[in-house]
Amino acid sequence: MVDREKIKKAVRLFLEGIGEDPDREGLRETPERIARMWEEFESMRNFDMKIFEEFGSYNEMVLVKDIRFYSFCEHHLLPFFGKVHIAYIPDGVICGLSKLVRSVRSFALRPQVQERLTEEIADFLEKELKPQGVGVVIEAEHLCMSIRGAMSPGHITVTSALRGAFLKDMRTREEFLKLVKG
Numbered sequence: 001m002v003d004r005e006k007i008k009k010a011v012r013l014f015l016e017g018i019g020e021d022p023d024r025e026g027l028r029e030t031p032e033r034i035a036r037m038w039e040e041f042e043s044m045r046n047f048d049m050k051i052f053e054e055f056g057s058y059n060e061m062v063l064v065k066d067i068r069f070y071s072f073c074e075h076h077l078l079p080f081f082g083k084v085h086i087a088y089i090p091d092g093v094i095c096g097l098s099k100l101v102r103s104v105r106s107f108a109l110r111p112q113v114q115e116r117l118t119e120e121i122a123d124f125l126e127k128e129l130k131p132q133g134v135g136v137v138i139e140a141e142h143l144c145m146s147i148r149g150a151m152s153p154g155h156i157t158v159t160s161a162l163r164g165a166f167l168k169d170m171r172t173r174e175e176f177l178k179l180v181k182g
């Protein structure tokens with residue numbers, strides 16, 4: 001559970017720590033705003049993933065490209081954001097696009113690292129869909145890198161997680177990666 005009072009105290013202290021006056025006009029509501037924002041994030045994490053359609057004997061690759069996401073680097077609490085590409089080979093069960101989007105969001109809206117986000121989405125879909133295989137690729141820009149000039153702005157980090165057929169079958173993997181790039 002998000003503790004609104006703790007967040008408010010912490011943000012106020014943080015603002016003082018960087019030499020700001022937390023009581024000046026623009027900042028006065030900031031602790032409350034940030035607390036409410038994290039409450040909202042928390043509520044977006046809870047969704048019902050259990051509604052699945054049976055889809056007969058369809059067993060070709062399902063690919064959903066370019067799911068936009070926003071997350072927070074857990075080292076700096078600054079956003080990293082970009083696109084998630086998800087593919088799976090069903091084994092009797094598929095899920096709607098909105099479920100994929102929500103599952104991405106539920107793992108993204110918390111302090112994260114891109115590698116773990118990629119793995120968590122893959123593990124979750126593997127558990128829920130029990131597909132023949134699943135592949136997740138994330139392309140993201142990290143503000144903590146772009147702002148500080150450690151990397152050129154717009155630098156994209158790519159991570160991937162492969163399960164089942166995507167791991168074992170080279171042709172499946174290559175098809176997936178080609179579709180993602182194309």
Ligand SMILES: [Zn+2]
Binds near residue numbers: 073144145
């Ligand atoms: Zn960072």
